[in-house]
Amino acid sequence: MRLSEQLHAHPETAWEEHRSARWVAESLEEAGFTVQPAYLGLDTAFLATFGSGPFRLGLCAEYDALPGLGHACGHNLISAITVGAARALAPLADAAGLTIEVYGTPAEEGGGGKIELLERGAFAGLDLAMMAHPAPVDVAEAEPFAVSHSHVSYQGKAAHAAAYPEQGVNAADAFTVAQVAIGLLRQQLPPTVRVHGVMTNGGEAPNAIPARTEGRWYVRAASLDQLTETEDKVWRCFEAGALATGASLDIQPESKPYAEFRTYQPALNAYVRNAEHLGRVFDRNSPARDMNRASTDMGNVSQVVNAIHPYVGIGSLPALNHQPEFAAHCVGGDAEKALLDAATALAWTALDVAAVSGTD
Template sequence: MRDLNDLTRPTVPSGAIQERMTAETEERRGVVGPAPALPDDAGAPAGLRTALGEVVAGLAPQIVELSHDIHDHPETGYEEHHAVAAVADLLRRHGIEPEVGVYGRDTALRAEIPGGGDADAAAAGSGESAGTIAILAEYDALPGIGHGCGHNVMCANSVGAFLALAALARSHPGALPGRVVLQTTPAEENSTAKEILAVRGMLDGVDAAIQTHSYAHDVTHQTWLGVRRLRVIFHGVPAHAASQPFMGRNALDAATLALTGIGLLRQQMLPMDRLHAIITDGGQVPNIIPERTELSIMVRSKYLETLKEIAERVEEVLHGAALMTGTGVEILTSEYCNEVPVRDNGPLLTSWVRSQRERGRDPLATGVLPETIAAGTDFGNVSQRVPGIHPLIKVTDRPDVALHTPAMT
């Protein structure tokens, strides 16, 4: 029972929720079984995979140092200047000159390992390309929290993988039949930068893309929701809130009704879908009827069809709030602001699972984690263009630590 004499502090969410979810995850793991993995004799030879593992072990201190450096200098979207400089510096120390500021974004970086194996020559003779794989990285932080989504680890993973492959190409000529591209991308949290970069050519000539995400478990595939972002402005008429409130049109009332309508709409949504909204401008002082309010809204859904439908219903709620209050409403969006669901590539996932098991890790299979803990990422916009995977990497031994919280940092 809460102490009614001290309501200055919030209640702490019950640990029973996390305990029950953890227990159910283990139960489903037993039912679903292990994740499918690529056979040992398929793909790259075992000896080459072992050599690559040894290279990674040698690079580990530098990879960890990069992760810690980015963690200690958190930067929000499009402001990742320290992070991109740290990545560029590490690449240069390994003899790789990156391009910084690619595709019109100051904090986007690209580097490349050219193909040079026997398969290249064979492909050249057949007129077919040996292929290009892109390793993506992101490094933006959360405002007020820092790296509560683990992007510092994700960036270090990707840069480390790229450096390891570059070293393998030098020590084992012909080991890489095709090109490998490292592409860092800004602003995953507050934008859909990968969509912008893709439109500007980031994926031109790329045949597949990979990127991991930090989490409390190794997970082969998890549901990633599509996201539509809306910026909403209600326009009212200011008036003295005491002497002549009847001469005003209250933009804050409109925002309040909009939030109420959004809350009621949630009942008619799929269990894994989400709606979140905040008021970013609610007026200046209480004795003036607010002339302007602004909301930031995110619509999330597993399917593109339901994402479109929910977004349309949200717009109806916003129009209704304007009608009820006599205010005007602007619904602002951008062709680059939408994230689409991730489409993981099955064969690539089996290769990743084998790699994880060779390192003593056992990723959860698809279907073990509940869909109700899904989130969103602009990697979905990549995976809908080229084959790709976005598996989760365990970075903590505490299953109760959630993303986007200070505890995750």
């Protein structure tokens, strides 16, 4: 509880989670885990290990917050759930044949920290990777969109908007054209695609033709293949803005694309049994269960090792993830109950899957 509240009170955004990573790592060191800080060269990543059994269990901790919204996705709870499960399993590791590996994974909110770790050799050879994410209601299976994150900018030419407007090249107009084109494109996009973004710099003064505009845009799709196909169409919309105004266009990826999720069904089945034994209810008809479509770089991990990514309800309705009201629900009684239940269910699931593995 203390760790969750501490993280919630001191939110840090992607790649800036220096205190958060240290606090999570320290809570594992207190339980006898061996911690490698700045894991694989990433300042706010770590690896904490315990035990030496043949079954290698990976538990992922996320602790980055959202700009301007704090822990409105509940990553403070993710870290506490992971630490709780790891500490519960530690005394049983030798008897259960476990090696417990807790990965501190920065920058899930658009930075792709797990992808960076993957490409540097993390997660290799794990028998199972797990984490649990807060949501309004309990949902068992993650079905996230693949997603790309891009920084988009137009470079035009400044001019006095009243005296010499014809001398300017309006970079803000370029963005307007692109956004209109994207809006029209949506009619031809399948329901498994999402395109959305924000302008982060729209100009400096109303009486000056904007010379530069910038924005951040996400493209989501059911799979990496569909994502690539969709990106080509979206980029043409941005190119239309450049062509119409004469501004130059630059599109830069903010991270490598997040993949769709591949669920390891035996572990998910075990998690559902364990969660239901604790009194959790999976309402498959609730519209609030759509949080399981949210993109995550845990999808990339699931492409390499067996993985599950269930969602634990914190009783937040009508508040939903990425709303300030949801952040408020990520501490307090319902959040604490969800934390304990999810940590317990993950720990029991690890023991179940390891036991079956040992009999194969």
